[in-house]
Amino acid sequence: RPPYRDHATPSPPLLTPFNHTTHWPHPNGTLQQLPDIIIIGVRKGGTRALIEMLSLHSAVVAAQNEVHFFDWDSHYQRGLDWYLSQMPFSYPGQLTVEKTPAYFTSSKVPERIKRMNPDVRLLLILRDPTERVLSDYTQVFHNRLQKHKYLQPIESLLLRDGELNLDYKALNRSLYYVHMQNWLRHFPLERIHLVDGDALIRDPLSEMKKVEEFLDLEPQINASNFYFNRTKGFYCLREHGRERCLHDSKGRTHPRVAPDILQKLYGYFSQPNRKFFQLVGRTFEWN
């Protein structure tokens, strides 16, 4: 397990001076620590489910919000002391985890994370690329609905002159091999654990056991931590007798897409998916 980092063991290159008044240990013995584990994405892959399930483990403490430290320059410029101030309080020896799904597709992020800590453990949860596009669209649709903005039908984004519109950003985010190549320039594959997001939906326990193993955590997460909620159609969590499901924004109905457009999407991702499988030395059951 990597040593925890606090103001006494800062990582060298990026540092601005620490503000010791805000980072002194809390009287109850807890303190804020830079993350040992970062969930880097992918957007709509199941990152919230993963971080919630990981925090079932008593040795892991999770940041509640997406920090966007490495991908937003306005945050990055505030330095590591600001990043640290965003972390939850934890006991020495506990591992801190944060998730920002946008890290995976942001080209500057891997180098920046490596500068903070080359030994950080990275988790990447992936999902069928076509399904991820539909989920991405659904997320934006609901954001626009809330802001009373014009709602674009998915076909108007996916197609241009009858062919796939390759400028639609959601397509690029599902080209996993493109982004993975960039990560592998900075981190060896052994540092990046791939979580199968489709499998996590069907059978969370077996995916979480693999995550515990990757993180060298004592096996703790067990079948009693999960129960299937029929109304939601997803597994929910049980911890110390308390039950909770993910927010209603997770597990929304996706738009119905005409079969010929779906076929175009499957066709489009088929080659990139194979390149990804080669890159990471394993396959996924994607369309």
Ligand SMILES: Nc1ncnc2c1ncn2[C@@H]1O[C@H](COP(=O)(O)OS(=O)(=O)O)[C@@H](OP(=O)(O)O)[C@H]1O
């Ligand atoms: N247990 C459980 N409960 C509810 N939802 C679950 C669960 N496990 C995985 N998922 C899937 O997580 C998808 C959302 O992914 P993210 O949390 O990464 O989205 S985000 O990028 O943070 O917005 C979300 O995608 P959508 O179904 O498209 O909403 C879910 O399918």
